Amino acid sequence: MTEIAPSVYLDHAATTSMWPEAVEVMQQEFLRTGNPSSLHEAGRRARRVVEESRELIAERLGARPSEVVFCSGGTEANNLAIKGLYWARRSANPLRNRVLFSSIEHHALLDPVTWLAAHEQARIDVTPVDQQGRIRLDALSEAIDSNPADVAAITTMWANNEMGTIQPVREVVELARAHQIPVHSDAVQAAGYLELDFAGTGLDAMTVTAHKLGGPVGVGALVIRRELDATPLLHGGGQERDLRSGTVGAALVAGFATALDLTVQHQSESGPRIEALRDRLVRGIERVVPEAIINGDPETGPGHRLPNIAHVTFPGCEGDALLMLLDAQGVQVSTGSACQAGVPQPSHVLLAMGFGDAAARGSLRFSLGHTSTAADVDRLLELLPAVCERARAAGLVRSRTS
C-alpha cells in the first residue's frame, strides 16, 4: 500500500473490540500467581476472582452462579451442551436419540449435531426457517409431536449470526416444556445486544462467549440448569462441577465478567446508538447502490432483529470480490459464510432461507459494535459504489469463463 487508508472495522459479529477496563482487569490478574483449585492463599485469592466473576456473570444473565460453567468459548459450550445432553438423556433412556435443531445454526452446533448422527446413532431433525431466517414453530411443533418421547434435546440459536434475526426462544421452550424436553440456545451473538434472562425464558442451557461482547477470546460459558444431567466432554480435575475439567483462567473469566457487566450497563444507551448507525448504513446503501437488497427482518428489537447486523445482497457481485476490494481500502467486512479450504462456500443459512446460489455468494454482512462510529459507516458508503462496479465487472468475467 502506498498510502495508509483509515481502517474501518465493520465485522464486530466476528469479534469486537475489547473494553479497556476488561484489558486492565486481566493485566492485573495475569501478573498474580495462583491456581483457583489450590488450597493455599494464592489459590484462595484466584478462586475469589473466579467466583466473583461467576456471580457477576450469573447476575447479568439471569442465572444462578452455580449454573455458569466456564469453558474455552462458544464452540466448546455448544459441543458440551448438545453432546452432553444427548449422551446423558440417551443413557437415561435409550429411546431418546433424536436431536431437533434449526437449519440456521452456526457450524459450532451444526457440526457436533451431524457428528452425533454419524458416530452416536443420533437421528437429526432439521427445523426449517422462514424467509427472514426465523425458525418455523409450526414445523418444530410437528417434529416434536411426531414422537415427543424420543427427543433427546432441542437447540435453537437466540439470534442468527449472519442475519441478526432473533429467534422465538420462549415459544420453543413452551413447546418443549409440555414434554420435558431440554432446550439449549446458542446466545453468542445475542449476548452483546439483548437482555438475556436465562431463568425467565425457561431455557435449560445457553451458550455465551466473551469475545463477542468486548471480553477476551478463549473464554465462554455454558449456562446450564443445575438439575440437568449432562455428560462432560473433558475429564480430569473435576472443575466446574465436574462438567468441564481444566484449570479455570482467573484473568480470562475476570475479563469476561467485566466486559459483560459493562455491556449490560451500557445497553440502554448503546443499543439505540448502534441501531441508529445501522439505519444510517442501510439507508446509505439504498441510496448509493439502489439495486442492493437488504435481507432479514426489517424491524429491530426483541422478537425481530439485533441492532448491529445488516445483511445485504449486491446483485451481480461476488461477496468475496467485494470483501477483497473493501479490504484493500481498509474497510473490513464479512461474507458471513464459512470457508472450506479457504474457499468461500454459499452459506447454509442463506440457502436455508431460500436464497439462490448466486444471491448467497453475492452478499455481505456488516456488523457494528460498541466502538463503531458514523465516520466508519460514511467511509463504507463513500467506497461502496466504485467497489460494487468493479465487483460486478469481475462477476461478468467469471460468468463468461465458467
Next chain:
Amino acid sequence: MRVIAAMSGGVDSAVAAARAVEAGHEVTGVHLALSRNPKSYRTGARGCCSIEDAGDARRAADAIGIPFFVWDMSDEFADEVVDDFIAEYTAGRTPNPCLRCNEKIKFAAVLDRALALGFDGVVTGHYARLVENDGVVEMHRAEDHGKDQSYVLGVLTQDQLRRSLFPLGDDPKTTVRAEAAQRGLQVANKPDSHDICFISDGDNAGWLEDKLGAQPGPIVDETGAEVGSHTGAFAFTIGQRRGLRLGVPADDGKPRYVLDIEPVTRTVTVGPRERLAISRIEAIKPLWCGEAPTTELDCTVQLRAHGSEHRARVTVDGDQVIVELHDPAEGIAPGQACVIYDRTRVVGSATIARTAWVEPVGSAN
C-alpha cells in the same frame, strides 16, 4: 503496478511475491483452489492443491505482509484442464495440462478476473525471463536452464506477457531457496512439485481408467500381428517402453516401444526403437508471443517438458505450422506442444498434430 501474486504454497511463488513487493509493486497474494475435493495434506512432491498448501501460501503472504485470498477456480480448472486432459487421452494424444492451465486458467481466467478487479497484472514464480525490446515484451529461457519453464509458458500471447511478472528468471533455484530462508519464509525447504497436480498418486493410467472405465483393445506389432492386449489405449504414450506387458516377444528380442495409438479401434502399435524416429511435424493452433512469423524460421524447437532442443526449419501457413527437424527426434507424441525458440527467445508454440519420418533436412547439408 497493482498485481496479484499467484501463490501455490511453494517456495518459488512466495519468493516471487516478496520480490514484487520489493520492486515497489502493490501485491495481493492469491491462492488458486483448483481441486473440487482438496486433500488435507500434501503427499510427497505432487500437487499444490491441498489445504496444507493453501495454508503455506497464506503463511508466506502473512510473512511478506501482503493481503491474501483464495480464489475458487475449481470449475474453470475442471472444464478447461481436467476435461481436456481426459478428452485428449481419449483421442489418443498426450496432453500437457500445465501448459493448458497457464493458457486457460493462470494467465486467462485468473488474469481476466484480476484485471476486472482493478489489478494490472499477475506475478508468478515461473522460471522465465521477460525482456522489453523496442516496445515488445519478449520471453526468454531462464538463466537456470535446468529450471527453465518457458516451455509451459509458450502459450502466452503478447497481451498476456505484458501483464505478467516473472521475478525469478535470472536466478538459479538454489539462490531462490536461500533467499526464502533468509526472508524467514517457512516454505524455504519445501520439496518441489512435479507431475500432474490433480493426480495425487502420479498414476496417470490408473486415474484415467477410474474416469473412463476399462476400454480393452489389442496391442499389435508393425505387421498387424497381435502381441498383447490392454485395458485402455489412454494409458499409453508414444515412445513408451515400460508397462506394455506383451505376451509375444519380439523376433530379435529387443525392447519394443509404442509407435502409434489408434483411439477408434483402441489399437496400440508397438515396434523397435528405430521406428520412433521422426523428422517432420505438423502442428496446429499456434500461439505467438509477439507477431506471427511471416518467413521461414531457422530456429530450435522443444517438443516436451524438460525435453532437449532440436534445430529445425519452421514454416507457418495460417493455422498450420510445419516443423522440419535437422536431426531426427524420438518419442514425439501428438498433443504435446512444440515450442519454437529463436536462441533463448520464445517465438510461440503449436500443438503437435502429426509426425512423420522424412529424410531430415540436416542430412542434406
